[in-house]
Amino acid sequence: METIYAICVGIITAGGVFLVLRAYTFAVVLGLTLLSYAVNLFLFASGRLVINGAAILGESDVYADPLPQALVLTAIVIGFAMTAFALILALRARADLGNDQVDGDKD
Secondary structure, eight states: OHHHHHHHHHHHHHHHHHHHTSSBHHHHHHHHHHHHHHHHHHHHHTTOOOTTOBSSTTSOSSBOOHHHHHHHHHHHHHHHHHHHHHHHHHHHHHHHHSSOBSSOOOO
8 A cells, every 4th residue: 555655656757847947937836836735745754654543542553643734734735735736826927927837938
């Protein structure tokens, strides 16, 4: 299970890096979003992947670490705000420059 999880996180990271390296602002914003999802999945996996594990001590023999879950929840909120801000900046740049290029060229 850990191998499949790691491969999926790697694929999401590779897709995010590919989109960040594109020359269009919407692709860059989408790539940053994918990278934040990959980091969230990585943080979530650091709390040990346990099936049917309780988040509260004493409920089960095997429990999940609540700290990575709290970190991921905080990262989701921050990532949403960052995505909204970057999208507004991309829309403003498109309106001011008249194109969607990251470097501002009209090619």
